[in-house]
Amino acid sequence: MDSAILIIQCKDQKGIVAAVSQFLYFHNGNVLEVDQYIDSETGDFFMRAKWELASFAIQKQDIHRIFGETVGSKFEMNFTLHFNEPHPRMAIFVSKLSHCLFDILSRYFSGQFQVEIPLVLSNHENLQPVVEAFGIPFHYFPITKDNKQEQEQRQLALLEEHKVDFVVLARYMQILSPTFISAYPHKIINIHHSFLPAFVGAKPYHAAHKRGVKIIGATGHYVTEELDAGPIIEQDIARVKHHNTVEELVQIGQDVEKVVLSKAIKYHLAKKVMVMGNKTIIFN
Amino acid sequence: MDSAILIIQCKDQKGIVAAVSQFLYFHNGNVLEVDQYIDSETGDFFMRAKWELASFAIQKQDIHRIFGETVGSKFEMNFTLHFNEPHPRMAIFVSKLSHCLFDILSRYFSGQFQVEIPLVLSNHENLQPVVEAFGIPFHYFPITKDNKQEQEQRQLALLEEHKVDFVVLARYMQILSPTFISAYPHKIINIHHSFLPAFVGAKPYHAAHKRGVKIIGATGHYVTEELDAGPIIEQDIARVKHHNTVEELVQIGQDVEKVVLSKAIKYHLAKKVMVMGNKTIIFN
Amino acid sequence: MDSAILIIQCKDQKGIVAAVSQFLYFHNGNVLEVDQYIDSETGDFFMRAKWELASFAIQKQDIHRIFGETVGSKFEMNFTLHFNEPHPRMAIFVSKLSHCLFDILSRYFSGQFQVEIPLVLSNHENLQPVVEAFGIPFHYFPITKDNKQEQEQRQLALLEEHKVDFVVLARYMQILSPTFISAYPHKIINIHHSFLPAFVGAKPYHAAHKRGVKIIGATGHYVTEELDAGPIIEQDIARVKHHNTVEELVQIGQDVEKVVLSKAIKYHLAKKVMVMGNKTIIFN
Amino acid sequence: MDSAILIIQCKDQKGIVAAVSQFLYFHNGNVLEVDQYIDSETGDFFMRAKWELASFAIQKQDIHRIFGETVGSKFEMNFTLHFNEPHPRMAIFVSKLSHCLFDILSRYFSGQFQVEIPLVLSNHENLQPVVEAFGIPFHYFPITKDNKQEQEQRQLALLEEHKVDFVVLARYMQILSPTFISAYPHKIINIHHSFLPAFVGAKPYHAAHKRGVKIIGATGHYVTEELDAGPIIEQDIARVKHHNTVEELVQIGQDVEKVVLSKAIKYHLAKKVMVMGNKTIIFN
Known part of the structure; x- marks a missing residue:
């Protein structure tokens, strides 16, 4: 229709x-x-x-x-x-962790996401075979301190070439530069592995374990210049126990991360997200 | 305003x-x-x-x-x-269990509910002192098989006399007659202690324990002639474990019951509930 | 270790x-x-x-x-x-729906499941390419009324040949015969797409939509002869709204199904599930 | 038994x-x-x-x-x-907000808490009638900058006189001095109205509203010298939406606060909480 x-x-x-x-x-x-x-x-x-x-x-x-x-x-x-036609074009950035990527690909495969995925970009090679099994081109961009700026320029050029409408960071472990972010304002969706604003930055599961919280969570948000401080689209949590190790928190948390990220993508695709200052309105 | x-x-x-x-x-x-x-x-x-x-x-x-x-x-x-003025008038029916009643009275006391409570009716006397401590008249209607019809008539007369707009069954352990129900169509809110349609009828916690479910729940719904089958307004659940006894299920469940019932009342008061056939639309 | x-x-x-x-x-x-x-x-x-x-x-x-x-x-x-060595051997049965299968394969790929998956069996062919992309043999068993018994015999022989320890029904849309079930007592894990005991049988999302529930759910359980009545291993729910269509319930529910099924598998693999009558003890 | x-x-x-x-x-x-x-x-x-x-x-x-x-x-x-006999003796500190106090009194009334409540202390008078309706003495300690230290000394003397075993801060809006805290090490339970460590300190609902989070929460914890940083006993959350005002967050949050605090009390009473450094072990 x-x-x-x-x-x-x-x-x-x-x-x-x-x-x-x-x-x-x-x-x-x-x-x-x-x-x-x-x-x-x-x-x-x-x-x-x-x-x-x-x-x-x-x-x-x-x-x-x-x-x-x-x-x-x-x-x-x-x-x-x-x-609703043609579908928006979404690029996925990943590193080594597969859970969010697979969750997105699974929905793409089953037709749940009305989206085109012209390419996946990664700073690691391990996920290449699975991405290609879904018929999606995989682009490997190894990142070092020295080449980061240059690689970002190449990535941006590639996104432009593929007419990408928005970007999903599916546990991409690199911080994007302000230049990159400003090219896609409120069009880069990131998943952060904590219930923000708790545990901003690196290693939130370690921090959660150290603090002894009884819940962990994940936050899907638009990327802005300030780290992990952009408008929140979706959040959810899971209960944890004293005996859970950091490794177990990571596993428990991944189930929350992937569902939260996919919901954020779903709302974005349906144009149900509006940004007001640093907050979002979700018409759902 | x-x-x-x-x-x-x-x-x-x-x-x-x-x-x-x-x-x-x-x-x-x-x-x-x-x-x-x-x-x-x-x-x-x-x-x-x-x-x-x-x-x-x-x-x-x-x-x-x-x-x-x-x-x-x-x-x-x-x-x-x-x-929004004057406030609607709500009658509460209770039996012996206090948790739902106290939760409602607490919200009434703090001004969270924009409502008048002209009276509480009960088939037991144990909650009278607390109800009266909140300044609300308490009416005792002992029910037996023989006097049930007559008592209902007296209750209906009392509700009419107090110009009651709607009725809340806060774990009232009597089944209302079709005559009573038809006097307040979609204006009697009941809390059932299971996630309906599972465990209709009496002793749902016993049934849940026997079935070995991992979640229990509660359902706030409008009362219709068919038992526990009226339009659902609100539901929620809590997790339980193999070692929880029926008594523990009861305690865990009561925390869900009271919050679910109070949410149903809140939506009803704000005119956010519309009934469509045997379902509800909740504008929240 | x-x-x-x-x-x-x-x-x-x-x-x-x-x-x-x-x-x-x-x-x-x-x-x-x-x-x-x-x-x-x-x-x-x-x-x-x-x-x-x-x-x-x-x-x-x-x-x-x-x-x-x-x-x-x-x-x-x-x-x-x-x-903990060697890993148990798990066979997966699927039909057309991919979400549970992909979720399992994703965990298998990332090393979250300490398990061998010697084969996937299906009565449809559509998931073959993805299964094989994960390096797992895919066996196609089309089922009709006439060949069902014979196909089950062939499936059982194949499971035996591959020394399968337990079976996962990842939204497999065929009812297994008592003969099959008795070959793997408390070793067949099914995911049912409702919060049992509500909505037993076929089309639970349609039934949930018709009843107007505010929560839907999923149940991971061991398969016994009585349909959807075996010992429950894990359950969870998601909230839904009046405006959600059956198709939306299906999508929302799939996120619950896959996580619940994978948790049930995880507990089973860790030998944390014990069966007592028709209930389970979960040491988690 | x-x-x-x-x-x-x-x-x-x-x-x-x-x-x-x-x-x-x-x-x-x-x-x-x-x-x-x-x-x-x-x-x-x-x-x-x-x-x-x-x-x-x-x-x-x-x-x-x-x-x-x-x-x-x-x-x-x-x-x-x-x-299990005699029951522990619990003192409750409150200010003006009634929801946590009523929730505790309701459980006390119904026999859910195996506890004695010899007294309630408050820096406001508004809750006195209800506390006394439950047959519990109410002590009014108005606090100003000038009299705070002196009042705390009188409170401590009163607690000692009543042989109080532990203290519950049921939304008590005063910060206790190190002297007070050291008199009841890991024996003062506070409810903080955020999912700590997010939104430490005053006005967490305002902060949550400003940040645009999609979940709010509450944390029951033991009080230590550092504000809102003591060992966490229990946490839970509720979902909120863009259209919820701060006042609505407060109401939604109160339902979480009271249940979380009462759970923390329940675990404490059952001796199910052990403190390890700044974390808790909950044997539940």
Whole structure:
């Protein structure tokens, strides 16, 4: 079923919902999903509307312009328009750990993710055979202190060449440079292996073990310049016990990581994530 | 802050959201919350809208009529209108177990529930002192096989006398008659101590123990004629282990029961629950 | 590290723990883990002890005999002895759905499961390429009403030929015959896609959707003759909402299914599951 | 049923479990529960054993001495002995918020907690009527910067006078002095309203709201000199959404706080908590 999604952000004003609803109704749009949120602190208005294109009176290529002229400009909206075809193009970065990558590939294989995966990039070679078994090209970028900047430039060029829309860091153990991050603002999803803001940085399971927490967790978030401090998309936790070793925390945690990361990807793909400052609105 | 809530149900038709939004906008309503749901199987449309009354152009007493004339009739809507004052009036039925009752009273005491509790009814006397310590009248209705029908009639009369809007069964260990139930359709909230539909009926913790489940649960639901089969409002679970006795299941389960029941009450009070057939829509 | 695990079951009697502890201590065993459970209803005693073999005074091949002669016979114990090498041999049965299979293969690949997987069997061909990408032989057994009995015989012969220790049904959509089940008593692990005992049988997500539950779940259990009624090893749940379609329940549920099944396998591999009647004791 | 609990801590050595089991068996103790834990990092051994006293060959008053002479001294054990009668004596400190206090009183009322509550202390008067409705004396200690030290001295004297065994801070909004804390080492249980170590200190719900987390939580821990850094006994979390205000986080969080605190109390009462450095071992 051909559908369109409109994502709107502006200052809250009376009549916005009426105007958008009227626009869709007037042009014979069959509305499938509508969500809106008014942030009472900032006075910002957020909306997501999805409707069928079959009977819609405006041609696909004209919707953006006509909506902008008739509604968007009136309320000074920031808005984007999305169609379910063609699928977005997602690049996956991995290192040695396979659990998140396999979880994503499994959903891709079964058709759960409406996405194209033109390539996987890694600073290690061990996952190459499995990636290629899924028919996805694997690119090996060994990283050293000396070549890091240069490799990132090559990676960025490759992403551009493959028209990548967004990037998933599936336990990629390299910190991206500000240059890289700024090329994909709110379009790089990372999984951090703790319930942020606890245990920022390296080795969170070691830190959790040392602190003696009874729960561990994982956080899917957009990458920003400040490490592990970007807008949180999804979090979850698992219970642990005094007798669990760090190695067991790692195993228990991996089950949380992979599900949290895949949920974050799912929300991102469905355009259900909106960023407000350093927080997210999830229309789910 | 004075506010109104409009609850709407009708067949899905194009233009409903636009019409309702337009109505609120046109009369200068400052919308606080809007939720809608279209059931794709039945083609039913459900909506909940909450707005500030302060600047609203229509007087409180006229809103229902004017909305009906201008919007409701056009779409053949079933709709109800609610104001946050005065608070709804809730009667609590209990037997001997105190955990759900105390949890409700605690929230009432702290102002978390915007509700009046004109009376508590029980078929046992043990909870009378605590109920009265909260300043709430306690009515004792001992029930036997012989007097059950008569006592129910007296209870119904008392509820009517106190203008009770809805009833909460806080682990009340008597089965209500169809006559009683039909007096409060979708206005009697019960807590059942299992994750329904598992373990319907009496002694669900014993049944759970015998089956060897690894999770137990509780279900808050509206009471209908068929036992433990009414529309589910809220459910939650807790993990249990092989070494837990039935008595321990009871204790673990009580923590789930009380929180689930109080959440169901909270949703009901906020008019966030809509019933569709034997299911609920929860706008939360 | 070479280690041994002793699994004991007998009537509870005074002195059992002392006798077992004394046995291990006397022969210089470095105890790593000990768990015991006394069922107060049945009077049964269950114990699991794991110790290092390096310094142990008894040779591997003599432990079973000597323990039986000195301790086991005295208390009329049923006991089994297990070593961490060689790994147990697990056969996986699948149909078309990939999520549980991939989850198992992912853990196998990363070394999380200490297991051999000599073969995967399926009544469909679609998963063959991925299974083979992991270097595991794939056997296709199309099943019809007419050939079912014959195919099961061939499957059993194949399992025997490959010296399979236990079987995992990773969303295998065929019901095994009593003959098959009796060949692997408490050695066939199934994942059922509901929180049993709710929604036994086919299409539990449809049934859950129809009943309007707020949680769905999955149950890992040993297969017995009665459908979906065997001893439960592990269960978990996920929250769902009124707007989730059956298809969405399926997707949400799959995340629970795969983690629950893999946990059940993990406990089984670590000899942490003991069966008592139709229930399990999980030493975790 | 009269029972005894032995809590043991020492360096791990071969033969400990055998010696303790032998001691209980030899003196005809019917063992009800045994748990042990060996910390592989520190080489410390922890054990908890519970047995019936009815048939035990040693008189209550002699058990400690005889165990010490025959087993304890041999392994240089730190050990404590506990009987289920008389119940421990617990003092509750509260401020204005009632949810944790009511939850504790509700369990006390229903007999879930095997404890005496000789008094409740508060720096506010609002909860006095309810506390007294439960028949528990209420002591009002208004705290100012000037009188804080003096009031603490009076509180300590009162606790001593009432032979208080341990203290529960049920959302008590005052920081205790090192002097106070050192009088009850690992005997003051606090509930902190975040999933520590995230959001240490004041106003964690505000901090959680600002950071945009998708889960909030609560932590029950022993109080040590460093704020919110003592050994964690229990933690749990609840999911929150972008539209939840700080006030809603507070309400959602209170349901977690009260259950977590009551669980921590329950474990403490059952002698299931052992402290190892800044971590806890929970034999549950």
